């Protein structure tokens with residue numbers, strides 16, 4: 001993880017990939033497994049689904065953003081531990097409560113499992129944090145590689161202020 | 175500049191900058207030591223991740239935690255170490271938290287200087303009269319309007335304070351279409367709304383550009399134009415231009431050193447690499463914001479000061495104040511109004527002080543009330559979205575969440591009220607050094623006990639419910655108002671009261687320490703009571719007053 005700087009990470013051209021292919025690319029670099037990343041991708045897409053006129057997690061580059069969050073020194077260590085532990089916990093939960101792998105479930109099945117995962121305090125916290133960082137990706141400034149073209153801002157009729165950050169003034173470089 | 179300085183100022187915010195400017199203008203050699211970095215206009219961006227989702231403008235909480243003690247429902251005290259965030263830091267860089275303020279500016283009023291005399295003592299509170307009166311501070315309020323740049327328009331209302339000048343030197347900033355609707359609704363209820371003065375330039379002045387109108391994105395973010403009257407843009411940049419002032423960022427002062435006679439001779443500080451330095455000066459000014467000022471004095475033991483600098487009376491850190499009391503909000507769906515409220519830049523800028531003194535038999539004897547500000551909800555859209563993910567005890571997600579975002583963000587605006595009571599000084603609101611938790615450099619951290627007097631809630635509730643009436647009359651939906659004893663961490667004062675009696679005050683009426691002839695404290699720490707307003711105009715005014723006194727009396 002230390003091998004690649006945060007600066008390069010966001011510039012790393014991984015945007016060309018998405019969904020499962022991105023999960024593989026991230027697994028190679030973050031210490032979490034491919035399945036973990038696939039689960040995160042599926043959960044994010046479920047929590048914030050794509051629609052023709054309203055972008056969702058995948059259009060927002062939410063998966064890549066979460067990978068960045070996991071190594072952002074400005075995110076508390078305890079929170080990162082929680083974020084990392086979540087996919088395996090959800091996978092176990094799905095096996096014990098749904099009798100199958102989370103990734104094998106259809107949309108309705110995922111909804112059921114996530115709602116029951118929400119009953120588990122740890123599960124709930126994880127879902128809340130995943131959703132929070134997904135919203136950061138949805139609505140953050142495009143200079144961070146999220147919310148491409150400010151599409152979500154346009155969807156919600158929201159205007160950015162003056163002046164917007166550029167590559168040199170992203171918060172982790174200040 | 176090398177060698178001995180005439181004056182060393184610790185901190186570079188609202189309390190520090192007026193002194194730096196005046197002493198430098200008078201040709202004194204001034205050094206400002208600031209623990210944080212030195213950001214300029216170019217570095218400040220409207221970046222919600224930076225301002226509001228990550229600790230960008232405050233220290234890394236793991237390295238510099240604080241300890242917060244909060245009263246529990248059972249009357250005991252909960253203890254929280256803020257090493258994961260949630261501390262009382264507000265902006266640590268050249269210019270301090272004034273870079274990030276919204277700049278809602280109110281003066282104190284004559285009554286605020288004599289609360290005890292006017293209303294008598296209050297059981298459980300340490301209310302003390304000020305050793306100066308409004309008339310003593312008025313010229314300095316007026317001066318701040320010009321020097322820092324305060325825009326507004328004088329409107330008569332029942333509790334308006336007297337002024338030495340007919341109106342503000344800068345016209346009000348541009349107004350949001352909802353402001354006129356507020357005026358109509360408030361006047362219909364017999365209230366007297368007036369334009370909230372702002373420490374914002376509507377047009378360019380000197381090297382500072384005019385406001386670019388970021389509406390609810392002004393607060394919590396630094397200003398990219400210089401229009402906001404931060405200590406840095408309005409004062410320190412001018413102090414530097416005199417050639418007599420030097421600012422050293424990344425200089426964390428750890429201790430002030432005093433000799434056997436009790437005089438200060440040096441400040442000890444750590445630079446960015448952790449290297450220790452000593453800086454000699456003739457005069458020292460501390461303005462680290464109330465909590466850290468108390469901490470620095472308590473850390474600065476010396477031969478004459480076994481319990482902390484200027485703390486022979488045991489008063490340092492006591493009677494800490496915050497400005498708060500109540501809050502609320504209402505949602506204004508665009509479709510419900512004939513006026514087009516889709517406007518993002520201009521400000522709402524409305525305030526009410528009809529109940530600055532409450533004279534209402536239903537409440538009891540005449541008592542001190544406060545101020546209501548009507549403001550934008552912060553513009554941060556991530557923050558707005560995050561507020562939509564909860565419903566009851568569960569989380570909202572999926573298309574249901576997206577429809578909620580559309581309703582709450584795209585289809586309407588959130589307007590907020592802030593109610594400021596007079597935060598009563600109490601024994602349980604104070605700063606001490608924590609006996610166990612140390613910062614990354616091994617120094618005891620500030621322990622902040624955040625008790626409050628029940629009167630704060632009563633007055634906060636009274637004000638908030640008046641604001642609630644107004645929000646309803648305005649046509650607001652989901653009107654929610656409440657009183658709160660939670661301390662707004664960004665509005666701090668007290669902790670080193672000024673007064674004439676050294677047994678019960680730390681500073682004399684000129685904010686010089688009773689016990690240390692070459693130490694002044696010029697942030698909000700001096701305030702024995704807070705007034706029912708945010709503090710920064712008063713901090714600026716008092717610091718100019720003190721600087722003038724230093725020069726006139728030959729203290730420097």
Ligand SMILES: Cc1cc2nc3c(=O)[nH]c(=O)nc-3n(C[C@H](O)[C@H](O)[C@H](O)COP(=O)(O)OP(=O)(O)OC[C@H]3O[C@@H](n4cnc5c(N)ncnc54)[C@H](O)[C@@H]3O)c2cc1C
Nearest residue numbers: 185187188189209270271272275276277278427697708710
């Ligand atoms: C989001 C926000 C909104 C606000 N809105 C308003 C408003 O609308 N109206 C209003 O009146 N006020 C507002 N304020 C409050 C206002 O910013 C403060 O009242 C004012 O800046 C306080 O001045 P100060 O000098 O006490 O502290 P600051 O301006 O914070 O300056 C203190 C400085 O001291 C430095 N320091 C601390 N310890 C050390 C040390 N040991 N060594 C060296 N340096 C040190 C700090 O890093 C900091 O830069 C707001 C504040 C915030 C954060």
Ligand code: SF4
Nearest residue numbers: 385386388392397402
């Ligand atoms: S340009 Fe105006 S709105 Fe924007 S930060 Fe500066 S003062 Fe505030």
